[in-house]
Amino acid sequence: MSSKNHTNLRGRACLVLFLIYFAALTYLYFGKISKIATLPKEIYGIPFDQIGHFLMFLPFPFLAHGSLKGKRKWRNLLFIFFSGIVIAYAFELLQEKVSPT
Secondary structure, three states, X not given: OOHHHHHHHHHHHHHHHHHHHHHHHHHHHHOXXXXXXXXXXXXXXXXXXXXXXHHHHOHHHHHHHHHOXXXXXXXXXXXXXXXHHHHHHHHHHHHHHHOOO
């Protein structure tokens, strides 16, 4: 397999994984999921809600970077950084209005 085909396949795979991840993230944020009463309120002084949000958004930059192609590395990284901030902020704003709880 040539290097170009391998890179193209990797980009497509990352794009598919990114779309699946984004759909799952949207469902976890806005879906009707019953609350689990046994979750701790905080871990080592950090609210569990913040830990969950961090873990949910952790794959975003890696999958986004893998799905973007081209030689504009810094432009892609800036795009990923600012789009991640906008998406996380939008989810937080919409969560209060759309979430059933």
